[in-house]
Amino acid sequence: MAGKTSCYRWLMRTTGTVTISLPPELAVEVDRLAHQEGRTRSELLREAFRQYAERRRRWDQLFAYGQERAAAVALTEDTVVTAVKSLRSRSRRKPTR
DSSP states (O other): OHHHHHHHGGGOOSSOOOOOOOOHHHHHHHHHHHHHHTOOHHHHHHHHHHHHHHHHHHHHHHHHHHHHHHHHTTOOHHHHHHHHHHHHHHHHHSOOO
């Protein structure tokens, strides 16, 4: 047995396993898309997560940029709400032709 144990040390996985639960209709859709694209479920879901993580990262960067710009000009949520209300009331007063 000692020989087998040392052999398996070289076969360590380079990925982790995550188990998820999906509603039946979503599981069917995963299988359909995987088959359509010639991928495994794992490949399809890895790609989906990569895209989600990238979009989330970009959204977080955009949000942080907006917060920095707002702080630079001392903009608060209250001043934005006041400005929006003011613009909306002005646009309601204008007669349409």
